[in-house]
Amino acid sequence: MVDSPPKAPSRPPSPRAEDGTSLSSAVPPRPSVIVGICAMDVKAKSKAMREILNRLVQRGQGAIDIQIFGNKTILEEEVENWPRCDILISFFSTNFPLRKAVKYAKLRNPVLINDLESQELLWDRRLVLAILDHNSVPTPRRLVATRDDGPHLSEELRNKVLDKIGLDLAKLRDLPRVSDVHLREDGNAIIVDGRIMEKPYVEKPVSGEDHNVYVYYRDGGGRRLFRKVGNKSSEFDPTMSEPRTDGSYIYEEFLATQNAEDMKVYTVGYEFTHAETRKSPVVDGFVRRNTEGKEIRFVTSLTEDERESARKICEAFGQRVCGFDVLRCEGPDGKQRSLVIDVNGWSFVKGNDAYYDKVAEILSELCHRVSRSTNRQLVSLEDESRPSHYSTFIFGCCIFLGFGTALLLHFLQKQIKHFYCKPEGKGMAHISWSDARTGADI
Structure with a gap:
């Protein structure tokens, strides 16, 4: 016969929720x-x-x-x-x-x-893209114009990434500085050291904390994207044509997406994911809101490939709770493909019980x-x-x-x-x- 465990010392009455449920009804055998x-x-x-x-x-x-x-x-x-x-x-x-x-x-x-140290990796989009590439997570075709000394990482963090996923980020410190960035004569393509990206293309600062992303369209004009201000998330500028030259930039292929929407994916742990679609900010820059003033989003299911990308991102960056952005578009073979365009780190879904x-x-x-x-x-x-x-x-x-x-x-x-x-x-x-x-x- 097994002896009963000794009774725990008595506690003050437990606080209760509005429905009368005790919030601390059980005394744990170990400290909280x-x-x-x-x-x-x-x-x-x-x-x-x-x-x-x-x-x-x-x-x-x-x-x-x-x-x-x-x-x-x-x-x-x-x-x-x-x-x-x-x-x-x-x-x-x-x-x-x-x-x-x-x-x-x-x-x-x-x-x-x-993981705290690994959050520094999200500060530079070049590092993010290098890690996504190394883990076979699909991303849009891109060109990089480096005008600085490359991403700054401590030796400890570089070694941590090398030990964890086998990627040596030290080589990114030796990225060649761009020598020539210009538009083609017809103005409908950018040329970075001889490599060509046709318009429309997306221009992103290398800093992950800089959200001033530009889209350049064929035959002139462009759209400036920014973090939501009221009901606006972007604005069109008919005079935009020349690329920015005040820093290092990444140029990505602009992709037409399903229903003109992009997708936000949220992970909690390596197995659970939640995804929502919303109107893309490149459409007209106006945020669709419901009668309560919240941005209209639609919960969507992920494909097996998308869930695998989510798992890889969580593990590679060491972020159990993580958000990233995805474009669902049609590939050259006519089949649907999902490309990751940004990794945001800690992110929560809003208003979903x-x-x-x-x-x-x-x-x-x-x-x-x-x-x-x-x-x-x-x-x-x-x-x-x-x-x-x-x-x-x-x-x-x-x-x-x-x-x-x-x-x-x-x-x-x-x-x-x-x-x-x-x-x-x-x-x-x-x-x-x-x-x-x-x-x-x-």
Whole structure:
């Protein structure tokens, strides 16, 4: 007969959701798994992120805690003072100190949802295309006009790519600088060091963070694409003809797509994908929106080849949660082909409950695997949510203020933390912020 396990210590009443469901109904046999969110507040507090974190906490039933770092901690604190966590969700966006986050990951060694070092590969489209080519992911025909010293990568990252997928990126540092870029006499083709690309073609800056993409049409005129501003995503310019010469550019074949649409693909892990089609911005530059003001998109199924490309992209770039753009078009043989035109890194679907449920399910399964692992010592949210110098600070107060005053200070600190981390809505009982000033805004 097997003895019953000892009862766990009693806990305060569990917080409940609006429907009465307990959010922490089970006491885990091990400490809760702490999922750290190290991203800029504009991303960490987005509606999509909140939807997923709420579901993740509910699925954890008390076994999953969320620690959101916050801008103040990320930008101002040394990584030694960042909160500790078991699993880290961290990704680059504007103003995010990626290399600082890499330093933190090396110091604390959490399980990474998306590899941090490899996110630097997405900063240069030449690197992205080289990796896609190496992994036999179809892309449009292209010419490259290099006017700089090539992509800048650390030796450590180059070696990491070499070890992981067998691609030596060092040769991209020795790309020959372009010596001649001009239009053919009839103006309907660009010539890059003797190689010809007929119009229409697409001109992209090599920087993955530069979204000023131009399309040049036959017989003159072109369209400037940009990130959506209100209801516009591009504008036509009848005077556009000459290519830009102020930097390094990639020239891609312009392809007519099915229904004048492009496709956004979103991955979560190496097996799950979600895809949506939308009106291409090259059509007229006007964004189609529904009555709620959201861009109109249509969920679509992926072909087996498209799913294989998704798997290859996730594995090659080390990004479990990843978005990339695809054009479905007709090949020279009349058969449909799907070409990848951009890899975006961390991306979420917006306004899709089924997607949010699936992401939370996959992340929850990962949390449970980490919790069951005997190879990892789980950290404590209570101990690690404060800076590492906190104990030294309290000890100093004991000496200079007396133990009674110091203990009162410690009590007040805990109450202030509890106030700012108080849940403001359904499913937030286990979500806390290291930057208390933003704690109530999630």
